[in-house]
Amino acid sequence: MTQTLFTETHTVLTPVSQEDRRALGALPRTAQEHDAALAATPCMTQVRVGGTAAHNFLAFPLTVAAWNLERCLFPEDSAAMLAREGASLVLLSEMDNGMARTAQRDTTGVIAAQLGMSFAYGVEFLELSLGGAIEKARATDPENVLGHHGNAVLATVPLERPVLIRLDRDDRWFRFDPAGEQDRIGGRVAIAARVQTEAGPILAVSTHLESNALEDFRAGQMTALLDAIDTLAGDMPVILGGDMNTGNKMPDADWRTETLFGLAQDRGYEIHGGEAEAFTTRPSLITTAPPRRMKLDWFFIRGMDVAGSRIVPALRDDGTPLSDHELMICEIRGPYRT
Template sequence: MNALQAGGTAQRTSLPASVSVVTWNVERCLFPEDTAAHMERFAPQVVLLSEVDHGMARTGQRHTTEAMAEAMGMTYLFGVEFHELDLGGPTEQAFCKDDFNRLGWHGNAILSAVKPERVRLIRLDDHGHWYSSDEVPADPEQPRLGGRMAIAAVLPTDAGPVCFVSTHLESNADAAHRHAQFELLLDAVDDFAPDMPVVIGGDLNTGNHLPPDFDWKRETLFDLARSRGYDWSATPDGMTTRASLITPHPDRVMKLDWFCIRGLRSTDSALVPSLDSNDRPLSDHDAVWAQFDLS
């Protein structure tokens, strides 16, 4: 739970001074090759992924991160967020051909066109939030060990090293909990990559468990980041969730996915609908794309 798996093939030795980056919660990554192809028009040199499976029955026991990296000709880092103890909920079990998980790993990943110079796995929870119901109601359909985490990687660019971070904050919690997680993350990034530009991307679950309106604007982590020299300008307007094959909730629309940046600027950004050419949802989250100027 504290190790990172690395693999794939680098396309180049250094990223250009203008970098295309996608952050995307791919909801288990049911279709790795199709998910990779969906990003082709943005030609990303860095992809920050949440909710990727490795050895899970619901995704054909595949290493979905490795499959995406191979399809895109990129390197990858994979870290375990949870060790899943069962097959998942009813909609996920419909995709299972086996009645067991070969490994049961589920986590975050970073794909990159270059080999990372340094990497770190940053754990954000240590209390069994999903295994124990002492703090919040546990989900009986998702018994799991572990907790939320982030992957940080320093990547070489023509403008100098840049730290990229893929993270996933807690959904089954309130704003104070996510604030504490994000503060821990920012502290860890300061320790790991001081005095360099930083791009944090991921599903921050903003607005989750904030009744009655579930409004992302009530989260305190936004001002926390601003007070630490970060900004949110690379995130385009618009909600980022939709109904999917696993999460068929047509009326639940939220803004969960963000870029948080320091020491660089975004020159363009867009939300990328997760519907493929046949209108099949690849995820319950749309992807977020941005172009960054590192010069």
């Protein structure tokens, strides 16, 4: 698979039968087998679209949310938090669809319906197992109906020209998961779509960079992503947000050692991640052990006048964590005037 941009849209992605998923799980764990399976699985190169837009264009000031929802155990509560923050453009990652650990629910569709939004969704990984021990304990069925896990863009306006951007065809999760807890095919992706604002179109991009790698690998993913955005956006303003996994697998989890920030800044992006020394991770119902406190989640903004960004604790009213990542919010005054 050499192509990286995919524009084929469906309201339902081509399913992979449970029999075929079991066959994929039985393949020899080689790069060649992974690449062949990835190329032969249509849902990995399709964009799912749905929802209903409430408006024709986004007004300024604009509230944007980016959130890694860690499978999305609680879509209704997550949607309620997004509504309280007033987000009209939402960039989500780690969204399940047809996974037993999240009751086989279409988590993106549930959030979009509750918020009155349209959505575009792409599969990052086709999951071949139920997940780890905690996820198996949460499973409502012995198998996944679909096994989809991916990223989404949601907005209160129509999403134009949605695109799935495959950032790599790396096989590390297929080859190096001896415990079978995250047995999967695929690789990291971004979902992009053009949205209309009162000042003209912008490109919205939701991404999730690799956690199981060092900074040089993520820098390569960022370069591929910025190249793709240049192709799609031209000189349009860009709102890119998501879990960049900055500092993951690095000494002391130091996000400041990542070179991807400089790569983006060299192309005209401003970096926004809330309070400078505030972290964006927390213990959750899945990530129960206290993790190293990390700053993984960011907005990269080009051509927009940013009023500020903040980190919102990802907690339900009763204190239940909604994710192992906090909710990220960015407030935008409007486009830069030249």
